Amino acid sequence: MAISLKLNGQTHQVEAEPGTPLLWVIRDELKLTGTKFGCGVAACGACTVHLDGEPVRSCQTFVEDAEGAEITTIEGLNSKVSKAVQDAWVELDVVQCGYCQSGQIMSAVGLLSENPKPTVEEIDSFMNGNACRCATYQRIRAAIQRASEMMEA
Amino acid sequence: MTLNTSRRGFLKSAAAAAAVLYVGVRPNGALAAGSAPAQLNPFVKISADGTVTAIVKHFEKGQGPATGLTTLIAEELGVSMEDIQYEFAPSDPSRYANLAFGQMQGTGGSTAMANSFLQYRQAGAAAREMLIQAAAEAWGADTAELTLEDGILKGAGQEAPLAEFVAAAAQMEAPAEPRLKDPSEFRLIGNASVKRKDSLPKTNGTAMYAMDLHLPNQMVAVIIRSPRMGGLASGFDDANAKEIKGYIRAAVLPNQAGVAVYAEDTWGAFQARDAITVDWDFSNAESRSSDQIREELLAAVNTDPEYNVTGADQAATAAQIDGAAKVVEQTFYFPLLAHAPMEPLTCTIEADEDGGVTLHDGCQFPTGPHIAMAQIFQLPMEKIRINTMFAGGSFGRRATPTADYQVEAALAFALTDRSRPVKLVWSREDDITGGYYRPAVAHRVRVGLDADGNIAGWDHRIAAQPILKGTAFESMLVHDGVDHSSVEGVAGSPYQIPGQHVGLTDVAKATTVLWWRSVGHTHTAYVMETMLDQAAHAAGRDPVEFRLALLEGGGADQQRLAGVLKLAAEKGGWGSAPEGRSQGIAVHKSFGSYVAEVVEISGNANDGVKIEKVTCAVDCGIAVNPDVIKAQMEGGIGYGLGHVMRNEITLTEGEVDQSNFPDYEPLRIGDIGAIEVHIVPSAEMPTGVGEPGTPPSAPALANAIAVNGPLVTELPMNLNGVSFA
């Protein structure tokens, strides 16, 4: 079926079967590969994108359900919050292999957008679904706190 | 692994021709420079516009060589970290061999920095001397008057960017023995403010992993593999797959190890695969369950060992223990573990115009797939090219002695008319069920203590599924039948243990096994360090003091191990845990590095354990990139702790029971509090950091839990009496 998607501020017409995960439309059709495939079952968060500003797992979002929503991927981030998060990530050299980090950043931007000064417990609970096999967790925690500071400045 | 990392006299530079200066070593090992890379293996390339590029021979899976090897060039050449780029080396073992592996190009055994430290510095230093020579000639000055710093040549009243002298330098012979900086002159090596080179692309989504490759007209292939080791595909029914959008066709692989399913895109391939049924011949397939494997391993440590590893007299050791004042005895079991790197395995193969093929891969061990592809495609080595891309983690999984997934891709490509590139994709289910695990292992240890609380005898038996026997690594790491990877960390431990006997029994594998971050040390450190704690408690002595006594009066090995132990104890507040907290400590040497860790927990095994804090001390020689080292310790600790907390792979009649993260639950952000890393200042040659953080983490946790609870001797902990908060 033909589906119209609003992604990173642009409208795209795509051909996809109903039930196709949004992840594969983004990666294979639109060739935006910053959004990663890690598990396909909503258990790792590598595929996290925003639907109308809310972090969702694109591997478990049907493409037809994203029609009409504003979809944002890592490539389309441009808010004040996302700038603070990405700057903090670079400042603290959070990444190792980096494969989970698009998803971590999309979740962190989601967290700080709704809660600009999260506690450690709030960070841990919000970020719980984003796995990092390289275990960069304590830098993720520190970078979210740093981004929170930067947002105040 | 015991690897020789100190070959001298290897370096030679190649001088660049007209517009580009390359510096590296010739195949015979001499430093060489030139204007084209053809006859040498360049480690540094300087273009006419002054762009400096480090050619990194180790792949980047997050452990930092893209930053580390680039730092070595920048330091000796005299450019800032901002003004140097890097690219990954092509596959060519005659030029980019890992000096620790002989004639093989590859990354592993935490050797990247150790085997590159002199090589890359010499290349950078040779380039500096050639540029200075060129400037001296142009300015009519003496080379001694000139300096090259931050990319600027200066002296004799003149100043110019290095770009101006690239063409002249490219015509020169490389100096045979360029002067390397004295450590006191280092500006970048050891500088904690040097940043990772790969942070930005990995933060904005532009970093390209093999999974991200979309070549024009490519097909995606997924494989239906035998659910049990040794099963053979004899046919399949794809009637239902024909309905699926994008499905192209399926074919039994030539080795019958599975069925390749081809589709236009990834989702089409996954769906088509689910719709295909395969006929399997299981007559020679593995049918044991993990319970049986466990029984076999435990039985093996209770009989006489097959191999006497240390040559000590077992009967004499047993007699000493029997006659000791106290005996401490434990049996341990370690399950199979999957690596589960975040990026599932993938690679792409395409045909080149000259009849050759190119592999695009986050390639850890280029020489293996290179040789395998030359055989499969019946092509000379020079017609096989490997494009190394970022890898989304590995933990050992991307380096198999069989080049397993690259061979799958090659077979799947060979079954086509080769007009379209084939991208092989593994799902997470493929990854968790697809074989290659940390082997299951059992240990049994009896320790005798004399009346003064000193060790009188130590009888240690290990039963394991050997990793290296029957592989290309056998000649290097299997001696007199003993697979070193089964016993490393017990045999050859720096502890001076009187009357230590170590025995090993091999048990046939029921699935393919592989090195897993820190290899044998994953289990040997656990057993050594928990048994030392048990012995210390039985002797009524402090665990740190007890260990230090076993290191006293030794050589450099013992002193360095004692050094990190004391530092971790001091920084971790050993012995003064806050109310409600318990501490455990462990120290271990692996891959040439010494690491001690104090794990501090709250709660207990019954009510829920929470890991509040980990304090780590590491001595890895000269700390080239201190922040990368810290990151590797943090990651190594998390990797070790997450798996002992709750991971195991089990088999039922040969089939893996787990399938994805929900039943192979990764460490999560809330599982560990702070990790603090302290680096011991050192002038020794750099040693490994990718793996050594892992071994002490699990026993330190076990020792902390044992303060107010049981010693966990069978893993994972959550299935053996420990609940986690």
Ligand code: FES
């Ligand atoms: S790929 Fe979507 S959560 Fe893992």
Ligand code: FES
């Ligand atoms: S950085 Fe490697 S998985 Fe997170």
